[in-house]
Amino acid sequence: MTANSAFVRATRGDDVPHVPVWFMRQAGRSLPEYRSLREGLSMLDTCQRPELIVEITMQPVRRYGVDAAILYSDIMVPLMAVGVDLDIVPNVGPVIASPVKTLADLAPLRPLEASDVPYVTSAVRDLVTVLGKTPLVGFAGAPFTLASYLVEGGPSKDHAATKALMHGSPDLWHALLSRLAVISAAFLRVQIEAGVSAVQLFDSWSGTLAPSDYQEFVAPHTRAVFTALADLDVPRIHFGVGTGELLGLMAGTGPDVMGVDWRVPLHEASRRVGGRPVQGNLDPAILLAPWPVVEEQARRVLASGRRGSGHIFNLGHGVLPQTDPDQLARLTEYVHNWKP
Amino acid sequence: MTANSAFVRATRGDDVPHVPVWFMRQAGRSLPEYRSLREGLSMLDTCQRPELIVEITMQPVRRYGVDAAILYSDIMVPLMAVGVDLDIVPNVGPVIASPVKTLADLAPLRPLEASDVPYVTSAVRDLVTVLGKTPLVGFAGAPFTLASYLVEGGPSKDHAATKALMHGSPDLWHALLSRLAVISAAFLRVQIEAGVSAVQLFDSWSGTLAPSDYQEFVAPHTRAVFTALADLDVPRIHFGVGTGELLGLMAGTGPDVMGVDWRVPLHEASRRVGGRPVQGNLDPAILLAPWPVVEEQARRVLASGRRGSGHIFNLGHGVLPQTDPDQLARLTEYVHNWKP
Numbered sequence: 001m002t003a004n005s006a007f008v009r010a011t012r013g014d015d016v017p018h019v020p021v022w023f024m025r026q027a028g029r030s031l032p033e034y035r036s037l038r039e040g041l042s043m044l045d046t047c048q049r050p051e052l053i054v055e056i057t058m059q060p061v062r063r064y065g066v067d068a069a070i071l072y073s074d075i076m077v078p079l080m081a082v083g084v085d086l087d088i089v090p091n092v093g094p095v096i097a098s099p100v101k102t103l104a105d106l107a108p109l110r111p112l113e114a115s116d117v118p119y120v121t122s123a124v125r126d127l128v129t130v131l132g133k134t135p136l137v138g139f140a141g142a143p144f145t146l147a148s149y150l151v152e153g154g155p156s157k158d159h160a161a162t163k164a165l166m167h168g169s170p171d172l173w174h175a176l177l178s179r180l181a182v183i184s185a186a187f188l189r190v191q192i193e194a195g196v197s198a199v200q201l202f203d204s205w206s207g208t209l210a211p212s213d214y215q216e217f218v219a220p221h222t223r224a225v226f227t228a229l230a231d232l233d234v235p236r237i238h239f240g241v242g243t244g245e246l247l248g249l250m251a252g253t254g255p256d257v258m259g260v261d262w263r264v265p266l267h268e269a270s271r272r273v274g275g276r277p278v279q280g281n282l283d284p285a286i287l288l289a290p291w292p293v294v295e296e297q298a299r300r301v302l303a304s305g306r307r308g309s310g311h312i313f314n315l316g317h318g319v320l321p322q323t324d325p326d327q328l329a330r331l332t333e334y335v336h337n338w339k340p
Numbered sequence: 341m342t343a344n345s346a347f348v349r350a351t352r353g354d355d356v357p358h359v360p361v362w363f364m365r366q367a368g369r370s371l372p373e374y375r376s377l378r379e380g381l382s383m384l385d386t387c388q389r390p391e392l393i394v395e396i397t398m399q400p401v402r403r404y405g406v407d408a409a410i411l412y413s414d415i416m417v418p419l420m421a422v423g424v425d426l427d428i429v430p431n432v433g434p435v436i437a438s439p440v441k442t443l444a445d446l447a448p449l450r451p452l453e454a455s456d457v458p459y460v461t462s463a464v465r466d467l468v469t470v471l472g473k474t475p476l477v478g479f480a481g482a483p484f485t486l487a488s489y490l491v492e493g494g495p496s497k498d499h500a501a502t503k504a505l506m507h508g509s510p511d512l513w514h515a516l517l518s519r520l521a522v523i524s525a526a527f528l529r530v531q532i533e534a535g536v537s538a539v540q541l542f543d544s545w546s547g548t549l550a551p552s553d554y555q556e557f558v559a560p561h562t563r564a565v566f567t568a569l570a571d572l573d574v575p576r577i578h579f580g581v582g583t584g585e586l587l588g589l590m591a592g593t594g595p596d597v598m599g600v601d602w603r604v605p606l607h608e609a610s611r612r613v614g615g616r617p618v619q620g621n622l623d624p625a626i627l628l629a630p631w632p633v634v635e636e637q638a639r640r641v642l643a644s645g646r647r648g649s650g651h652i653f654n655l656g657h658g659v660l661p662q663t664d665p666d667q668l669a670r671l672t673e674y675v676h677n678w679k680p
Contacts, residue, residue: 160660164628167637207582210602210623212640242547244584245603262550263585283550288504297507300552320500 002135002197007067011198011235011257013277013310019302020067021335022137023328024239025318026060027072031325033059043088047077053123054130061134063325064332067312068135068198071124071191075141075202076149078187081116083108084150092154099153100165103172109179112186114193124194135198137237138191142203143180143221145240150176159208166217177221185228192234200237201225201255207242214246219253226254237279241317247272262316266301270308277310284315287327294331302338342475342537347407351538351575351597353617353650359642360407361675362477363668364579365658366400367412371665373399383428387417393463394470401474403665404672407652408475408538411464411531415481415542416489418527421456423448424490432494439493440505443512449519452526454533464534475538477577478531482543483520483561485580490516499548506557517561525568532574540577541565541595547582554586559593566594577619581657587612602656606641610648617650624655627667634671642678 002008006020028034034056038046046052056072076094080086085097085108098105114121127136149155151162166173188199203222206214226236238250239259251258251273258276260269262283270278286297298313305311313335319328342348346360368374374396378386386392396412416434420426425437425448438445454461467476489495491502506513528539543562546554566576578590579599591598591613598616600609602623609618626637638653645651653675659668 158625158657158660160625160628160662163623163625167626167629167633207603211605213623242582242603263547263582265551283503283553285498285500285503286507288500289507293507317498320498322500 001133005067005133005135005197007135007312008197008235010277010310010312011237018336019305019311019313019338021313021332022066022068022070023060023315023319024070026064026066026328027056027070028319029321030319030323030328031059031063043074043090044077044080047073048119050119050123050126053119054126057123057127057136058130060328061131064329065336066332068137069127069131070137070200071120071127071139071196073120073139075139075146077120078112078117078140078183079109079146079150082110082112082183094149095154096150099161100147100150100176103175106176106179109176109183112183112190114190117187117190120190121194124191124196128195136196137198137200138188138196139200139202140184140187140225142201142206142225142238142240143177143184144206144209144218145202145204146180146184147173147176148205159205163209163213166213170217173217174221177218178224181221181224181228185225188225188229189232192229192232196234198235198237199229200239200259203238203240203250206240206246206250207261209246211245211249214249219249222250222253230254239279248274251276257310257312259314260316266304266311267307275309277312278305278308279312279314281314281316284317284320284323287323287331288320291327291330294327295334298331298334299338302335303340306340341473345407345473345475345537347475347652348537348575350617350650350652351577358676359645359651359653359678361653361672362406362408362410363400363655363659364410366404366406366668367396367410368659369661370659370663370668371399371403383414383430384417384420387413388459390459390463390466393459394466397463397467397476398470400668401471404669406672408477409467409471410477410540411460411467411479411536413460413479415479415486417460418452418457418480418523419449419486419490422450422452422523434489435494436490439501440487440490440516443515446516446519449516449523452523452530454530457527457530460530461534464531464536468535476536477538477540478528478536479540479542480524480527480565482541482546482565482578482580483517483524484546484549484558485542485544486520486524487513487516488545499545503549503553506553510557513557514561517558518564521561521564521568525565528565528569529572532569532572536574538575538577539569540579540599543578543580543590546580546586546590547584547601549586551585551589554589559589562590562593570594579619588614591616597650597652599654600656606644606651607647615649617652618645618648619652619654621654621656624657624660624663627663627671628660631667631670634667635674638671638674639678642675643680646680
């Protein structure tokens with residue numbers, strides 16, 4: 001039902017009636033209806049209740065009329081589901097009870113089964129019915145980004161412990177990322193089998209790495225995730241922040257579409273990823289400026305995206321919590337009406 | 341006395357007997373002798389006591405035998421000196437009492453006079469005597485990075501308020517950065533007149549900007565700083581983190597040497613900055629790995645640096661507080677003994 005949607009067509013580089021648009025973190029803290037629904041509920045509890053997943057996923061679709069929904073979940077959900085002791089702490093992020101230091105610490109990272117995340121299967125099935133012709137995007141965290149939380153014990157500015165382990169204990173590092181690749185791929189497969197129309201693999205923090213480190217310590221494991229999904233005919237998007245120097249290497253791991261942050265103009269990004277379709281890349285902070293600024297910057301993004309071969313409009317990172325939803329509504333309308 | 345030092349020669353792209361090396365934040369929290377000296381003293385108090393500035397600046401020079409000392413100070417010192425109400429909070433960073441929101445908030449940002457920072461003049465004079473043939477590097481924060489603290493009120497992950505003000509109130513933005521450029525240039529001039537052999541302008545957070553924003557809202561003000569120093573025959577280094585996409589634009593503001601973080605190999609950085617000498621760029625996190633890893637990565641940096649025209653070895657960002665000083669001692673020796 002979604003194969004002919006503007007979003008899915010754009011992931012293949014096919015002609016589209018309008019540039020499709022959705023927003024990373026379109027569901028979440030910027031929406032008052034989300035904040036009121038979440039009152040008194042933890043993030044991880046919310047992610048395990050299918051009726052809430054459906055409602056939260058639908059909120060921005062109803063509000064904005066975006067071209068794709070993105071499943072409400074968190075990159076830490078599959079780790080929690082296999083038994084890693086973790087929490088998502090408000091205003092902090094994921095916190096791991098026992099950070100990974102030795103091979104023994106990998107024991108909890110067993111392969112994920114669909115039965116570990118029944119709430120995801122259930123929510124995706126319901127969403128696909130409700131969404132009809134609007135595609136649903138599933139997602140997972142990429143091995144490096146998941147590993148960074150497991151090693152650091154939480155969010156990090158410099159990822160120093162992660163890099164020290166990567167270089168100092170390469171066997172442990174590769175064992176860790178191999179296990180995470182299996183979990184990420186399985187989590188995406190569950191979502192695809194339940195009916196999502198596309199998936200996005202978030203390697204949010206890969207941009208912290210030197211290209212040589214990325215190539216040696218990360219790319220093989222990201223590639224393993226994409227390869228594990230190769231039998232499924234579903235477009236795969238890949239994204240990280242600050243990845244200007246890595247775009248070619250990341251594209252080489254096998255995604256169909258590359259997400260790009262605001263630091264690289266889309267036509268240049270398109271060149272770096274070998275002509276694949278690109279997704280992005282308005283700086284989310286721009287949405288805090290008055291509308292004429294948003295319009296001007298969105299026009300630039302659209303003009304630059306047009307010079308590649310396939311463009312899905314998005315932000316260059318997630319919607320900031322302080323964003324006025326009316327700006328996103330207006331932006332969605334602007335993108336839909338934009339003509340080259 | 342320092343004009344023929346390896347460091348100063350390298351800033352001009354001249355032949356050097358060995359690759360010169362120093363480390364951003366070589367003076368500071370990674371050194372036990374620094375931590376014990378700082379006990380019970382605030383950062384800003386310490387920065388105003390010439391005898392402490394001298395001692396802290398000298399600590400890493402004595403320990404490592406690096407090719408340059410860097411003045412112990414903070415980019416917020418000149419703002420404090422003109423009367424901005426701010427503090428540097430341990431484990432947080434600079435905190436501004438009244439963030440900039442309107443033109444009226446610019447009133448405290450008057451031009452800096454040498455008499456506002458007598459402790460800097462005094463410390464630099466004493467250091468130059470003690471250091472002899474070892475060059476002393478002075479420094480200041482660039483207008484954008486200073487503005488980001490003044491607008492956000494403290495450190496920021498996304499610099500959203502800064503970007504919103506930049507785009508939403510461009511007149512206020514340019515007025516703010518013009519004033520900061522005057523202060524930065526004056527702070528550097530004080531240091532140069534007191535005897536530093538080179539200066540480094542830190543635009544630490546400029547890498548958060550899209551190139552078009554950098555060009556429109558930042559480059560003219562950084563250029564004003566370098567232009568204000570053009571009558572002084574002192575090498576000027578410029579540096580920011582995550583600036584791969586900006587290197588050419590930053591080099592275009594007028595520095596003699598470009599600092600580079602670890603994300604761009606030096607030979608590629610050298611190309612992007614039009615063949616200027618480059619400074620960098622070992623990932624500071626590498627120093628947390630065992631020595632053979634440090635050696636291997638340092639060798640790569642040196643080999644890449646050799647392919648440009650002038651290389652000062654440094655890290656790609658400041659020394660991390662948890663770094664073992666023995667690693668830096670060994671690294672200094674390794675760089676000094678390295679032969680192409």
